Amino acid sequence: MRTLFIVNPRASNGRTGRRWNKLLPVVRKYFGNTFEYVKTEHALHATVLARKGIEEGYSTIISVGGDGTIHEVLNGFIRDGKLINEDVALGMLPIGTGADFARSLSMPSIGEELIKKLKDRQTSPIDVGVAQFHTADGGTTIRYFINILDFGIGGAVVERVNRTTKIFGGKISFLWSIFCTLPVYKNKKIIYRIGNGEWQEEVLNNFIVANASYFGGGLCPAPRAQLDDGLFDIVLFGNVTLFEAVRYLPKLRTGRHLQFHKVYSCRAESLEARSDETVFVDADGECTGTLPVRVWMLHRVLPFIL
Numbered sequence: 001m002r003t004l005f006i007v008n009p010r011a012s013n014g015r016t017g018r019r020w021n022k023l024l025p026v027v028r029k030y031f032g033n034t035f036e037y038v039k040t041e042h043a044l045h046a047t048v049l050a051r052k053g054i055e056e057g058y059s060t061i062i063s064v065g066g067d068g069t070i071h072e073v074l075n076g077f078i079r080d081g082k083l084i085n086e087d088v089a090l091g092m093l094p095i096g097t098g099a100d101f102a103r104s105l106s107m108p109s110i111g112e113e114l115i116k117k118l119k120d121r122q123t124s125p126i127d128v129g130v131a132q133f134h135t136a137d138g139g140t141t142i143r144y145f146i147n148i149l150d151f152g153i154g155g156a157v158v159e160r161v162n163r164t165t166k167i168f169g170g171k172i173s174f175l176w177s178i179f180c181t182l183p184v185y186k187n188k189k190i191i192y193r194i195g196n197g198e199w200q201e202e203v204l205n206n207f208i209v210a211n212a213s214y215f216g217g218g219l220c221p222a223p224r225a226q227l228d229d230g231l232f233d234i235v236l237f238g239n240v241t242l243f244e245a246v247r248y249l250p251k252l253r254t255g256r257h258l259q260f261h262k263v264y265s266c267r268a269e270s271l272e273a274r275s276d277e278t279v280f281v282d283a284d285g286e287c288t289g290t291l292p293v294r295v296w297m298l299h300r301v302l303p304f305i306l
Contacts, residue, residue: 001060001121004053005037006046006073008065011096016065019095019110026112030119040069050076051084060089060305062118066096067147071284074128074302078144081130083301089123091305100219100285101147104212104227105306118305125300126227129211133281133293145283146302148215148222151273151291152206152237153185153245155280157216159287174217182246187239190291192273194234194266205237205245207273209295213255215285222265223255230299231267238262270296 005027009017017039027035038053040046050061050073061077063070070092077083077090094102095110108114129145160177190207193199208215210222210233222233240248240262251257258265274292281289 001034002058003031003035003060003062003118004049004058005035005062005064005093006040006049006053006069007037008040008046008069008096010040011065011069016069016095020064020093023093023110023115026115029112030115037064040065040072044072046072047076050074051079052076054084054088059087060091060118060121062091062093064093064095066094066099067101067285069096070094070101070146071143071286074146074284075144077302078128078298081298086303089121089303089305091118091121093118100214100217101212103214103218104147104225121305123303124228124306126302126304126306127211127230127300128298128302129209129232129283129295130298131281131283131288131293131295133289133291135289141289143283143288144298145211147212147284148208148210149281149283149293149295150206150208150215150221151279151281151293152188152190152204153181154206154208154216155282155287156185157181158282158285159280161285172217174219178216178249182242188275188277188279190273190275190279192271194271195268202236203239205240207237208233208235209271210235219252220255221252221257223258227304228300229267230297231269232271232295232297234266234268234271236264238264270294 007020063073132142135141157177187203187205190204191201208221210225213222213225221235225233272294279291
């Protein structure tokens with residue numbers, strides 16, 4: 001059984017590449033001559049490398065980087081809504097700007113214990129989200145996501161993070177972008193339908209579609225989310241004021257925000273949303289496009305090393 005590590009050396013402002021070099025002797029200790037690694041060279045390269053690795057017969061693909069890296073790797077696993085090879089497992093070494101997905105997995109810290117766990121290759125099937133939305137050039141595309149998709153201020157924050165320095169790491173990068181975005185962000189009028197329900201129109205601060213619990217450098221918008229229940233945890237932040245957003249940010253970090261009267265949550269397999277305004281869509285920490293969006297679930301399709 002062969003394993004391919006896909007390394008994003010530029011993740012976390014170059015920290016990932018440096019940490020990978022230090023971890024490589026430990027990887028060799030456990031994997032011997034059964035592994036190879038490749039480094040990404042540009043945006044979306046991890047998707048190409050993952051798909052190539054699957055077609056070349058690797059049984060396990062390990063993403064080395066942050067949430068954006070595993071997002072790209074995941075998109076190499078699936079074509080036309082189906083896994084290219086149902087026997088290939090996905091794992092991760094979460095050393096990037098954001099490691100929010102790893103927080104939901106209660107993974108060991110980066111080091112020998114985690115690498116041994118990846119070698120042992122104990123997998124469980126998890127859910128994958130599918131999103132169809134508009135791209136910057138006015139077209140439409142489909143992307144798969146493993147952690148959280150959101151639109152509203154969350155998408156605006158991620159758009160800011162991705163175009164500024166990440167030298168201070170994930171938590172500080174996201175906090176800085178949150179506090180830069182909050183004073184100038186205008187809540188958007190969103191028209192949406194959850195599942196087969198009625199269409200609704202509402203001014204919202206953020207609309208979160210969660211497969212897992214964490215995003216934004218350690219915020220916990222969906223504390224009850226489960227990776228294999230076939231349902232998204234949907235969390236809507238209403239017409240929140242700047243004062244309310246700052247006041248409740250600590251509660252969002254600890255998952256205690258759901259009692260706030262301007263927060264609504266439910267579970268569903270699908271949703272649709274649109275707006276007359278420009279609203280950024282964030283998937284797994286990557287600003288991928290804008291509304292309108294249609295989202296649905298692929299239930300327990302992905303063998304993941306847990």
